[in-house]
Amino acid sequence: MDSANWSxxxxxxxxxxxxxxxxxxxxxxxxxxxxTTFVGSVSEVTPLRMEExxxxxxxxxDDLRGTPNKTTTTVAMDFGRIHLLxxxxxxxxxGTPGQTRFRPLWEGLTxxxxxxxxxxxxxxxxxxxxxxxxxEEQRTPYSVVINVFPDAPRYPLEELRQALALxxxxxxxxxxxxxxxxxxxxxxxxxxxxxxRHAPASLVEPRS
Amino acid sequence: MTGPRHxxxxxxxxxxxxxxxxxxxxxRLETVVIAASGGTETLAPDAxxxxxxxxxxxxxxxxxxxxxxxxxxxxxxxxxxxxxxxDSGHLTSPxxxxxxxxxxxxxxxxxxxxxxxx
Numbered sequence: 001m002d003s004a005n006w007s008x009x010x011x012x013x014x015x016x017x018x019x020x021x022x023x024x025x026x027x028x029x030x031x032x033x034x035x036t037t038f039v040g041s042v043s044e045v046t047p048l049r050m051e052e053x054x055x056x057x058x059x060x061x062d063d064l065r066g067t068p069n070k071t072t073t074t075v076a077m078d079f080g081r082i083h084l085l086x087x088x089x090x091x092x093x094x095g096t097p098g099q100t101r102f103r104p105l106w107e108g109l110t111x112x113x114x115x116x117x118x119x120x121x122x123x124x125x126x127x128x129x130x131x132x133x134x135x136e137e138q139r140t141p142y143s144v145v146i147n148v149f150p151d152a153p154r155y156p157l158e159e160l161r162q163a164l165a166l167x168x169x170x171x172x173x174x175x176x177x178x179x180x181x182x183x184x185x186x187x188x189x190x191x192x193x194x195x196x197r198h199a200p201a202s203l204v205e206p207r208s
Numbered sequence: 209m210t211g212p213r214h215x216x217x218x219x220x221x222x223x224x225x226x227x228x229x230x231x232x233x234x235x236r237l238e239t240v241v242i243a244a245s246g247g248t249e250t251l252a253p254d255a256x257x258x259x260x261x262x263x264x265x266x267x268x269x270x271x272x273x274x275x276x277x278x279x280x281x282x283x284x285x286x287x288x289x290x291x292x293x294x295d296s297g298h299l300t301s302p303x304x305x306x307x308x309x310x311x312x313x314x315x316x317x318x319x320x321x322x323x324x325x326x
Contacts (some may be wrong), residue, residue, distance in 0.1 A: 022271060022312055025236040084317075084322065084324070090238075108283065112306070184326050188326070
Protein backbone atom coordinates (compact mmCIF):
# COMPACT_ATOMS: atom_id res chain seq x y z
CA MET A 1 0.00 0.00 0.00
CA ASP A 2 1.55 3.27 -1.05
CA SER A 3 0.50 6.41 0.69
CA ALA A 4 1.23 8.39 -2.45
CA ASN A 5 -1.93 6.92 -3.92
CA TRP A 6 -4.04 8.54 -1.26
CA SER A 7 -5.53 11.80 -2.20
CA UNK A 8 -4.90 14.39 0.46
CA UNK A 9 -7.41 16.86 -0.92
CA UNK A 10 -6.89 20.59 -1.21
CA UNK A 11 -4.09 22.24 0.74
CA UNK A 12 -5.16 23.29 4.23
CA UNK A 13 -5.39 26.90 5.36
CA UNK A 14 -2.31 27.50 7.44
CA UNK A 15 -2.44 29.57 10.58
CA UNK A 16 -0.87 33.01 10.76
CA UNK A 17 2.83 32.80 11.70
CA UNK A 18 2.21 35.18 14.60
CA UNK A 19 0.06 32.65 16.48
CA UNK A 20 1.49 31.97 19.91
CA UNK A 21 -1.56 30.67 21.70
CA UNK A 22 -4.61 28.59 20.94
CA UNK A 23 -7.88 28.01 22.74
CA UNK A 24 -11.07 26.14 22.09
CA UNK A 25 -14.74 26.48 22.86
CA UNK A 26 -17.20 23.65 22.38
CA UNK A 27 -20.50 24.41 20.65
CA UNK A 28 -22.81 21.66 21.80
CA UNK A 29 -26.43 20.86 21.23
CA UNK A 30 -28.97 18.43 19.93
CA UNK A 31 -29.16 17.40 16.29
CA UNK A 32 -30.35 20.19 13.99
CA UNK A 33 -30.09 22.97 16.53
CA UNK A 34 -27.73 25.07 14.41
CA UNK A 35 -24.26 24.15 15.72
CA THR A 36 -22.58 24.19 12.32
CA THR A 37 -24.40 27.38 11.37
CA PHE A 38 -23.12 29.02 14.56
CA VAL A 39 -19.56 27.81 13.96
CA GLY A 40 -19.71 28.95 10.33
CA SER A 41 -20.99 32.41 11.28
CA VAL A 42 -17.96 33.06 13.48
CA SER A 43 -15.28 31.15 11.62
CA GLU A 44 -13.00 32.80 9.08
CA VAL A 45 -12.75 29.52 7.16
CA THR A 46 -15.66 27.43 5.91
CA PRO A 47 -16.30 24.91 8.68
CA LEU A 48 -14.19 21.80 8.29
CA ARG A 49 -15.33 18.33 9.17
CA MET A 50 -13.65 15.64 11.23
CA GLU A 51 -15.05 12.15 11.49
CA GLU A 52 -14.44 9.84 14.40
CA UNK A 53 -15.58 6.23 14.24
CA UNK A 54 -16.86 5.09 17.60
CA UNK A 55 -17.89 1.64 18.67
CA UNK A 56 -21.04 1.36 20.66
CA UNK A 57 -23.06 -1.46 22.08
CA UNK A 58 -26.18 -2.09 20.07
CA UNK A 59 -29.27 -1.24 22.00
CA UNK A 60 -32.44 -3.27 21.90
CA UNK A 61 -30.96 -6.13 19.91
CA ASP A 62 -31.16 -9.64 21.30
CA ASP A 63 -27.86 -11.36 21.04
CA LEU A 64 -28.23 -15.10 20.90
CA ARG A 65 -24.56 -15.92 20.47
CA GLY A 66 -23.46 -14.53 23.80
CA THR A 67 -21.04 -12.10 22.24
CA PRO A 68 -21.42 -8.40 22.76
CA ASN A 69 -23.12 -6.81 19.82
CA LYS A 70 -21.16 -3.79 18.72
CA THR A 71 -21.73 -1.41 15.88
CA THR A 72 -19.49 1.30 14.57
CA THR A 73 -20.92 4.74 14.07
CA THR A 74 -19.09 7.66 12.58
CA VAL A 75 -19.59 10.88 14.45
CA ALA A 76 -19.04 14.04 12.45
CA MET A 77 -17.77 17.18 14.11
CA ASP A 78 -17.67 20.46 12.25
CA PHE A 79 -15.25 23.07 13.44
CA GLY A 80 -14.06 26.53 12.56
CA ARG A 81 -11.48 28.99 13.80
CA ILE A 82 -10.79 32.67 14.10
CA HIS A 83 -7.59 34.62 14.66
CA LEU A 84 -7.77 37.19 17.44
CA LEU A 85 -5.56 39.94 18.88
CA UNK A 86 -3.67 40.72 15.70
CA UNK A 87 -3.21 37.01 14.90
CA UNK A 88 -1.45 36.18 18.17
CA UNK A 89 -4.26 33.94 19.34
CA UNK A 90 -6.37 31.43 17.46
CA UNK A 91 -9.74 30.34 18.81
CA UNK A 92 -11.21 27.03 17.63
CA UNK A 93 -14.92 26.29 17.83
CA UNK A 94 -15.97 22.64 17.79
CA GLY A 95 -19.56 21.76 17.00
CA THR A 96 -20.33 18.64 18.95
CA PRO A 97 -23.35 16.34 18.95
CA GLY A 98 -24.80 16.08 22.41
CA GLN A 99 -25.80 12.45 22.74
CA THR A 100 -24.63 10.47 25.74
CA ARG A 101 -23.63 7.60 23.48
CA PHE A 102 -20.89 9.80 22.08
CA ARG A 103 -19.34 10.12 25.55
CA PRO A 104 -15.93 8.67 24.50
CA LEU A 105 -15.62 11.47 21.98
CA TRP A 106 -16.41 14.13 24.53
CA GLU A 107 -13.48 13.38 26.74
CA GLY A 108 -11.01 14.46 24.06
CA LEU A 109 -13.11 17.45 23.19
CA THR A 110 -13.80 19.05 26.52
CA UNK A 111 -10.28 18.50 27.84
CA UNK A 112 -8.67 21.93 27.90
CA UNK A 113 -11.77 23.67 26.54
CA UNK A 114 -12.48 27.13 27.93
CA UNK A 115 -16.12 26.15 28.17
CA UNK A 116 -19.15 25.33 26.08
CA UNK A 117 -21.97 27.17 24.40
CA UNK A 118 -25.06 24.96 24.51
CA UNK A 119 -27.40 25.82 21.68
CA UNK A 120 -31.06 25.17 22.35
CA UNK A 121 -34.26 25.25 20.34
CA UNK A 122 -37.46 26.12 22.20
CA UNK A 123 -39.26 23.41 20.21
CA UNK A 124 -36.97 20.74 21.64
CA UNK A 125 -35.82 21.75 25.10
CA UNK A 126 -35.66 18.11 26.13
CA UNK A 127 -32.88 17.63 23.60
CA UNK A 128 -30.79 19.91 25.82
CA UNK A 129 -30.85 17.90 29.01
CA UNK A 130 -28.56 15.20 27.70
CA UNK A 131 -25.98 17.78 26.65
CA UNK A 132 -26.16 19.63 29.95
CA UNK A 133 -25.78 16.34 31.82
CA UNK A 134 -22.67 15.43 29.86
CA UNK A 135 -21.05 18.82 30.45
CA GLU A 136 -21.80 18.71 34.16
CA GLU A 137 -20.35 15.21 34.36
CA GLN A 138 -17.14 16.49 32.75
CA ARG A 139 -17.15 19.67 34.84
CA THR A 140 -17.07 21.83 31.75
CA PRO A 141 -18.63 25.24 32.42
CA TYR A 142 -21.26 26.33 29.94
CA SER A 143 -23.73 28.97 28.90
CA VAL A 144 -27.04 28.25 27.21
CA VAL A 145 -28.00 30.12 24.07
CA ILE A 146 -31.44 29.89 22.52
CA ASN A 147 -31.07 29.84 18.76
CA VAL A 148 -34.05 31.90 17.71
CA PHE A 149 -35.62 30.09 14.78
CA PRO A 150 -38.20 32.23 12.97
CA ASP A 151 -40.96 29.67 13.45
CA ALA A 152 -40.10 28.63 17.01
CA PRO A 153 -42.18 29.90 19.92
CA ARG A 154 -40.61 32.58 22.12
CA TYR A 155 -40.77 32.30 25.89
CA PRO A 156 -39.55 34.57 28.64
CA LEU A 157 -35.96 33.60 29.51
CA GLU A 158 -36.94 33.07 33.17
CA GLU A 159 -39.37 30.36 32.12
CA LEU A 160 -36.76 28.73 29.95
CA ARG A 161 -34.26 28.87 32.79
CA GLN A 162 -36.68 26.97 34.98
CA ALA A 163 -37.54 24.48 32.26
CA LEU A 164 -33.84 23.74 31.78
CA ALA A 165 -33.15 23.69 35.54
CA LEU A 166 -30.18 26.03 35.15
CA UNK A 167 -28.14 27.36 38.06
CA UNK A 168 -28.91 31.01 38.77
CA UNK A 169 -25.41 32.02 37.62
CA UNK A 170 -25.46 30.17 34.30
CA UNK A 171 -25.83 32.66 31.44
CA UNK A 172 -28.92 32.21 29.30
CA UNK A 173 -29.25 34.38 26.21
CA UNK A 174 -30.71 34.33 22.72
CA UNK A 175 -28.94 34.51 19.40
CA UNK A 176 -29.45 34.12 15.69
CA UNK A 177 -26.92 31.48 14.66
CA UNK A 178 -26.92 32.84 11.10
CA UNK A 179 -25.65 36.20 12.30
CA UNK A 180 -21.92 36.38 13.06
CA UNK A 181 -22.21 39.37 15.35
CA UNK A 182 -24.95 37.72 17.36
CA UNK A 183 -22.79 34.61 17.75
CA UNK A 184 -19.75 36.64 18.83
CA UNK A 185 -21.91 38.27 21.53
CA UNK A 186 -22.94 34.81 22.69
CA UNK A 187 -19.26 33.84 22.95
CA UNK A 188 -18.47 37.05 24.84
CA UNK A 189 -21.24 36.25 27.33
CA UNK A 190 -19.75 32.80 27.89
CA UNK A 191 -16.17 34.00 28.35
CA UNK A 192 -17.25 36.84 30.66
CA UNK A 193 -18.96 34.25 32.80
CA UNK A 194 -15.86 32.04 32.74
CA UNK A 195 -13.64 34.88 33.92
CA UNK A 196 -15.96 35.78 36.79
CA ARG A 197 -16.08 32.12 37.79
CA HIS A 198 -12.33 32.15 37.97
CA ALA A 199 -12.02 34.78 40.67
CA PRO A 200 -11.24 34.73 43.51
CA ALA A 201 -8.56 32.15 42.81
CA SER A 202 -9.00 30.42 46.16
CA LEU A 203 -12.53 29.39 45.25
CA VAL A 204 -11.69 27.74 41.95
CA GLU A 205 -12.76 24.14 41.98
CA PRO A 206 -9.89 21.79 42.70
CA ARG A 207 -8.34 20.11 39.71
CA SER A 208 -9.07 16.44 39.65
CA MET B 209 -15.44 -6.87 0.34
CA THR B 210 -16.92 -3.81 -1.22
CA GLY B 211 -15.26 -0.50 -1.86
CA PRO B 212 -11.66 0.28 -2.68
CA ARG B 213 -8.96 -1.52 -0.71
CA HIS B 214 -7.38 1.72 0.36
CA UNK B 215 -10.54 2.86 2.15
CA UNK B 216 -9.03 4.26 5.37
CA UNK B 217 -12.00 2.97 7.37
CA UNK B 218 -10.81 -0.57 6.79
CA UNK B 219 -7.74 0.05 8.87
CA UNK B 220 -7.85 -0.15 12.64
CA UNK B 221 -6.59 3.04 14.29
CA UNK B 222 -3.80 1.27 16.21
CA UNK B 223 -2.37 -0.03 12.95
CA UNK B 224 -2.16 3.50 11.65
CA UNK B 225 -0.38 4.66 14.78
CA UNK B 226 2.18 1.86 15.08
CA UNK B 227 0.37 0.18 17.95
CA UNK B 228 -0.04 3.27 20.09
CA UNK B 229 -3.48 3.75 21.54
CA UNK B 230 -2.98 7.08 23.24
CA UNK B 231 -0.84 10.15 22.70
CA UNK B 232 2.54 10.16 24.45
CA UNK B 233 2.08 13.77 25.45
CA UNK B 234 -0.69 16.25 25.95
CA UNK B 235 -1.76 16.87 22.38
CA ARG B 236 -5.22 18.32 21.97
CA LEU B 237 -7.42 19.09 19.00
CA GLU B 238 -6.40 22.76 19.21
CA THR B 239 -2.68 22.07 19.71
CA VAL B 240 -0.79 23.99 17.00
CA VAL B 241 2.22 22.37 15.37
CA ILE B 242 4.73 23.40 12.72
CA ALA B 243 7.19 21.32 10.71
CA ALA B 244 10.64 21.14 12.28
CA SER B 245 13.28 18.90 10.77
CA GLY B 246 14.16 15.33 10.02
CA GLY B 247 13.89 13.03 7.04
CA THR B 248 10.54 11.43 6.37
CA GLU B 249 11.77 8.33 4.50
CA THR B 250 11.59 6.10 7.55
CA LEU B 251 8.16 7.26 8.64
CA ALA B 252 5.04 5.14 8.36
CA PRO B 253 2.64 6.19 5.57
CA ASP B 254 0.23 8.17 7.74
CA ALA B 255 3.02 10.02 9.52
CA UNK B 256 4.49 10.83 6.12
CA UNK B 257 1.13 12.17 4.98
CA UNK B 258 1.06 14.48 7.99
CA UNK B 259 4.52 15.77 7.16
CA UNK B 260 3.67 16.18 3.48
CA UNK B 261 0.81 18.45 4.45
CA UNK B 262 3.38 20.89 5.79
CA UNK B 263 5.32 20.74 2.53
CA UNK B 264 8.71 20.79 4.22
CA UNK B 265 7.91 23.64 6.56
CA UNK B 266 7.81 27.38 6.29
CA UNK B 267 4.13 27.48 5.46
CA UNK B 268 2.86 28.06 8.96
CA UNK B 269 1.14 26.07 11.64
CA UNK B 270 -1.87 23.79 11.76
CA UNK B 271 -3.84 22.49 14.68
CA UNK B 272 -4.45 18.78 15.15
CA UNK B 273 -8.06 19.33 14.07
CA UNK B 274 -6.94 20.98 10.82
CA UNK B 275 -4.72 17.98 10.07
CA UNK B 276 -7.53 15.52 10.82
CA UNK B 277 -9.87 17.36 8.47
CA UNK B 278 -7.31 17.73 5.67
CA UNK B 279 -6.23 14.08 5.76
CA UNK B 280 -9.68 12.69 6.59
CA UNK B 281 -8.27 10.81 9.54
CA UNK B 282 -10.01 10.39 12.90
CA UNK B 283 -8.90 13.13 15.32
CA UNK B 284 -8.01 10.53 17.96
CA UNK B 285 -5.57 8.96 15.49
CA UNK B 286 -4.07 12.31 14.53
CA UNK B 287 -3.47 13.18 18.19
CA UNK B 288 -1.35 10.05 18.48
CA UNK B 289 0.47 10.60 15.18
CA UNK B 290 1.27 14.20 16.07
CA UNK B 291 2.53 13.31 19.54
CA UNK B 292 4.85 10.69 18.01
CA UNK B 293 6.08 13.18 15.42
CA UNK B 294 6.78 15.67 18.19
CA ASP B 295 8.70 12.99 20.10
CA SER B 296 10.82 12.31 17.01
CA GLY B 297 11.42 16.02 16.42
CA HIS B 298 9.62 16.19 13.08
CA LEU B 299 6.99 18.55 14.45
CA THR B 300 7.25 21.19 17.09
CA SER B 301 4.68 23.33 18.82
CA PRO B 302 5.14 27.09 18.95
CA UNK B 303 2.31 27.16 21.44
CA UNK B 304 2.97 25.76 24.89
CA UNK B 305 0.27 23.35 25.97
CA UNK B 306 -1.38 24.63 29.10
CA UNK B 307 -2.11 21.83 31.52
CA UNK B 308 -5.44 21.46 33.22
CA UNK B 309 -8.20 23.99 33.00
CA UNK B 310 -7.43 27.18 31.06
CA UNK B 311 -6.00 29.95 33.22
CA UNK B 312 -7.59 33.32 33.86
CA UNK B 313 -4.98 34.98 31.70
CA UNK B 314 -6.01 32.95 28.61
CA UNK B 315 -9.69 33.66 29.27
CA UNK B 316 -8.98 37.38 29.47
CA UNK B 317 -7.04 37.32 26.22
CA UNK B 318 -9.86 35.51 24.41
CA UNK B 319 -12.38 37.94 25.86
CA UNK B 320 -10.33 40.92 24.71
CA UNK B 321 -9.98 39.38 21.26
CA UNK B 322 -13.70 38.71 20.92
CA UNK B 323 -14.61 42.22 22.07
CA UNK B 324 -12.41 43.64 19.33
CA UNK B 325 -14.67 41.93 16.79
CA UNK B 326 -17.87 43.76 17.67
